[in-house]
Amino acid sequence: MTQAEDPESSLVSLDSADLISLLAVAGWDKQGGRSHIYERWAVREDDELLSVLVPLDRTRDDYIDLLEEALSSLERSRLAGAQRVVSRLRAPGDEVQWQKEPHVVRGLIPWLHGEAMIASAKQILVAAAKAARHPSAYHGQREWKFAREYLEKVLMGQTQVGSYVVTAYTPVGQIRETEGASREIESSLSGTTTGRDVMERLTSSLIATRESVDHFTSTGSLSGFDAGIVHGISCELTRALSALVKDSDGARVSVIWSPVGRPPALSGSTWKMDFIPDDLPALERASSRLATTEPRRTVVIVGTVTNLSRPRLGQHGTIILNVIYGVAVSRVRVRLSRADYEHAISAHKEGDLLRITGTLEKEGNNYWLYDPTELGPVEAGAFNEMFGSVDTDLMPD
Structure with a gap:
């Protein structure tokens, strides 16, 4: 025994x-x-x-x-x-469960989807462990040693009847067992991080993600994901959640707090958060946005309008601007208000150049211009006097 x-x-x-x-x-x-x-x-x-x-x-x-x-x-x-x-x-510790509703017989899941679900659960734990040490939009290899030490202390539990469930028992106490001078160095540099700290970061990051997804759904803005970085949102987390939700009718992450150790910041013995397939566009957009290593910057762009699209007449729309002057990027996507979208339609019909000021960001392989202002037409031949050089800090996509 x-x-x-x-x-x-x-x-x-x-x-x-x-x-x-x-x-x-x-x-x-x-x-x-x-x-x-x-x-x-x-x-x-x-x-x-x-x-x-x-x-x-x-x-x-x-x-x-x-x-x-x-x-x-x-x-x-x-x-x-x-x-x-x-x-x-x-198996004392906090219990975490990932529950998925696959498109098959209840309680079963395609083999490869099951493997992907376990991989998603692991990535969510890794993202939480890294964020507990150092919140970041994109972690990469940062804090991987700590995340690995954390995973070594996590136990995998049994699944349950019904929805496909992955269960983990996570440690509550200190992760790193350091002694003597090394303990003093560990404490002075970044403090002691416990397993309960990781679970609290996991819950705070999922709460922030849920709020950010809802904000994107209602406004089309990804600003909530930026603000949620301090709460644990990261590129790795949003990617893992996307993989968890994909090919399902919905997914849930739940935590049953162990009575051992200091009380968690959240009240109650259990906690849960749900995500649905309708959340995928926001999660995928956010993961691309958070993966970018280029800084946000305010630019003025002049170009020709192409690829106009909007959900329905009278609503906001999205255009692609073929850049002529402003930045060394060949195409920029811009989401416009109803009024600005009508101006873009007019410029496209008349063959005019369009001038837009906004915040340039790279999401995946695409560049987006956010918070567009000062949108207006530019007469042919006049823009060369207004903009004398191309911004060479960014290379063409």
Whole structure:
């Protein structure tokens, strides 16, 4: 029997309050007791009832004996409610689940999609671990050593009946075991990062992502993803979420907080966040935006209008500007308001050049001009006097 399976070693750090919290999360009901002495908890499944007595007074001589008896009852039982508690005791830590609704028979998933789902779950954990150390739009190889050390302490749990589920048990305490001078250096440079810190960064990043997706859906702006970087949003996270949601009817990430360790910042014993296929355009756009290494910059561009498109008449639209002067980029995409889009249509019909001021950003292989202002036509032959040189800081795409 390993240490993790040894009841006595499990009870060394187990407190009755921890066991009661686990019973409550697993769906057990309190069935009475004596104040400050013990509580009785029970669970009923089908026609079978199981109850355990949980001691409360650690000063009593029979405290450990009663805890051992309660744990033994849970381990002997085959009830799902009992096994959920035992699994949490054997793998202490925060429980994370990735749940996906694939387009097949409920509870099954195509093999390659299942592999991709596990890879997405891993990438989400890696992104959270890196962001817990250093929030960044694009992590790359930064903080990979810490992320690897974190993954080495994560355990994979069993799946569940119903939707396809990937389960992980994540550590609560300190990740790096440093001693002596190395511990002082670690603390002075970046402080101690715990597994609970990583889980809190995971939840904060998913909350920020959900808000940013909703903001993009209503406004067409990706600014929420930029603001959410400090909360853990990154290119790697949005890519992993895109892969998780793809080929499904929806996906969910949930966390069941372990009662061990300091209380999490979020209240409640459980937390969850849902994403749906309609979120994919925002997630994919955001991952391209966050992957860019070029700085945002305000530019003035002159070019010819082509590729006009908009959802329906009277709404905002998107154009592609073939750049003649302003920056060394051959094409720039611009999302315009209704009024500016009508001006772009007019310039396209008349064959006029269009002058636009905005913020130039690269998303994937495409350049976008955001927050366009000062949009207007430029007479043929006049633009050369207005713009004397091409911006060579950016190379053509």
